[in-house]
Amino acid sequence: MDFGPYLVLAVLEGSVQAAVLALTAVGLSLVFGVMRVVNVAHGEFFMLGAVAAWAIAQSFAGHPAVGFIAALVFAPLLVGLIATGADMVILKRLGYDPENTIVATIGMLYIIQQLTLMTYGPDARPVPPPFNTRLSIPWFEWGDGGLALVWPWGLSTTSYKLAVIAAAAVILVALWLAISRTRAGLIMRATQQDREMAQAFGMPVAWVNALVFGLGAGLAALAAVLIVPIQQAHYLMGEEPLLLSFIVVIIGGLGSLAGTVAAAILIGMSDGIISVFFSPTLAKILSTLLVAMVLVFRPQGLFGHPPR
Amino acid sequence: MSARSRTLALHGAVVAAILALHFILPDYHHGILARTMVLAVYAMAYNVMFGYTGLLSLGHALFFAAGMYGMGLSSIHLGFSPGPAIVCGVAAAFAVSLIVGILALRTSGVALMIVTLMFAQAGWYLVLYFGEYTRGDEGFVIPRAARMLAGFDLADASNRYIAALVLFAFGLVVTLKAVESRFGRVLVAIRENEERARMLGYDVFRYKLGAVVLSGTLSGLAGACYGILFGYVGATFASVQYSILPLLWVLLGGASTVLGPFVGTYFMTYLIDISSAYTTAYMLVAGVVLVVLTLFARQGIMGEVRRRLIPWLP
Numbered sequence: 001m002d003f004g005p006y007l008v009l010a011v012l013e014g015s016v017q018a019a020v021l022a023l024t025a026v027g028l029s030l031v032f033g034v035m036r037v038v039n040v041a042h043g044e045f046f047m048l049g050a051v052a053a054w055a056i057a058q059s060f061a062g063h064p065a066v067g068f069i070a071a072l073v074f075a076p077l078l079v080g081l082i083a084t085g086a087d088m089v090i091l092k093r094l095g096y097d098p099e100n101t102i103v104a105t106i107g108m109l110y111i112i113q114q115l116t117l118m119t120y121g122p123d124a125r126p127v128p129p130p131f132n133t134r135l136s137i138p139w140f141e142w143g144d145g146g147l148a149l150v151w152p153w154g155l156s157t158t159s160y161k162l163a164v165i166a167a168a169a170v171i172l173v174a175l176w177l178a179i180s181r182t183r184a185g186l187i188m189r190a191t192q193q194d195r196e197m198a199q200a201f202g203m204p205v206a207w208v209n210a211l212v213f214g215l216g217a218g219l220a221a222l223a224a225v226l227i228v229p230i231q232q233a234h235y236l237m238g239e240e241p242l243l244l245s246f247i248v249v250i251i252g253g254l255g256s257l258a259g260t261v262a263a264a265i266l267i268g269m270s271d272g273i274i275s276v277f278f279s280p281t282l283a284k285i286l287s288t289l290l291v292a293m294v295l296v297f298r299p300q301g302l303f304g305h306p307p308r
Numbered sequence: 309m310s311a312r313s314r315t316l317a318l319h320g321a322v323v324a325a326i327l328a329l330h331f332i333l334p335d336y337h338h339g340i341l342a343r344t345m346v347l348a349v350y351a352m353a354y355n356v357m358f359g360y361t362g363l364l365s366l367g368h369a370l371f372f373a374a375g376m377y378g379m380g381l382s383s384i385h386l387g388f389s390p391g392p393a394i395v396c397g398v399a400a401a402f403a404v405s406l407i408v409g410i411l412a413l414r415t416s417g418v419a420l421m422i423v424t425l426m427f428a429q430a431g432w433y434l435v436l437y438f439g440e441y442t443r444g445d446e447g448f449v450i451p452r453a454a455r456m457l458a459g460f461d462l463a464d465a466s467n468r469y470i471a472a473l474v475l476f477a478f479g480l481v482v483t484l485k486a487v488e489s490r491f492g493r494v495l496v497a498i499r500e501n502e503e504r505a506r507m508l509g510y511d512v513f514r515y516k517l518g519a520v521v522l523s524g525t526l527s528g529l530a531g532a533c534y535g536i537l538f539g540y541v542g543a544t545f546a547s548v549q550y551s552i553l554p555l556l557w558v559l560l561g562g563a564s565t566v567l568g569p570f571v572g573t574y575f576m577t578y579l580i581d582i583s584s585a586y587t588t589a590y591m592l593v594a595g596v597v598l599v600v601l602t603l604f605a606r607q608g609i610m611g612e613v614r615r616r617l618i619p620w621l622p
Contacts (some may be wrong), residue, residue: 090603102364102366104599106555106598107594109595110591110592111595111596113591114589115589118589122588243429246422279437281433281436284433285430285433285437288426289427289430291422292412293411295419295423296412296414296423299419
């Protein structure tokens, strides 16, 4: 293949990465924005979502779409419930002190990961996609008779990958509408802006915290359900989305949703493209150093505004 | 007894007790104690920053690995003998901690934790990226011939134990000296109230940088010695797990106590050792201990001892 078709392929793979990453990172960003909690266990909620999707899809016989849709509904709910419980039992009792909550979520990371290892085991297991048609992509080439349409071998995507991108976009728009247009979203934003004032006005801040923590974890789980037919479910799969979500949330500006989505597209695409043409490890070295430097020299993020 | 001689007597007694254990302990526990002493020096180094200065780093594996790889790479590729190789490792850790300190200390709190984590991740990826020299995850073995220090064969269990004890005693002396000095008092003042320390005229940045460099360099010494004593250098020691472990050890043993890091390391090593006999998921214990400590026992073991029994414990 020439450079062009390669690039198209890299952009397509990058878009799938970016879509899933945006969902995961928005979950992390919401939790940080509203609760001021850096949730190190976020990647493990992603992993739990994938494992739960496998377990749910297993229990449905028949067409794979039935099991997948059940997983799409129940896996995020289940993971959200677990996270809500963890918030009420652990984080709430720490009074959301920033350093203590980080240490506690590191503990939660190991607990979730190792319990999964004990029950689900060390194997990677696939979930069949609900539909998976191979779609070839045409490419233009100068031939004998001028511009001609060719179908390069290997230049293709699947209907499922396109559906992942579309689904992520729909979910993000729905989330944005929920936050900016509904009463629940208003209460959430009020808590984000001034927790004590919100409490003084009689808003159930403790419940907002618990539900936002559940919502953040649920979004990570939802992203995992979407990606699990492409990647397999494995107990260590939470590490990479955690690191990438951190990178995205910080570059996008802590707590800013639009910035997070923009950064997810930037990081997901560039990670996909750099990984195709260079070494994935080099891509990671560059992005981790970029994050450190952004935090040191521009703490409000690349897309954020400096604090007043 | 004066406070000074009391402190000396206590820590001297601990070192003497460990020396006595050398002649008593069965092989297996003898080996564990030797390993614990080296890792305890790493934990003590972490405590200088976390316990005394109040700076929570999630990237100390970078300093530990800088020492270890500075030693290992110069030994394997440049043919350095153990002495110069360890110096090389310590120098590498000094340089890395100085650079990381200057950059990371522009931030504080949560941002500092993430910046240190990211630097450590970049370091870990660097080790993997230069797999040609570092052999990546697989790591490399330091040959027995390169582990002869001043006529002692460090591959021998008995020599190794004594060498680890010497290192441990050195770590104790350095942290005690640092903590009891004017420098250490200022660090505690910064931890308690940074603005007040600044207002009293202390250059807070310089003191914090001093704490990072002391902590990083001592971590590097522990890393270099770990590599030479146990003859293995690998990327695991640069991974995030080795940044979390010293935090766990210090929290368990008691932050801002001199003996706490050793006690925490020793307890945790046995907890993990015992649980790994039952399950492959032995890190579960680490997770549970972290959550329980943050919820119920912020002081750790030696912190409780200080509160209830020995109020003068340094």
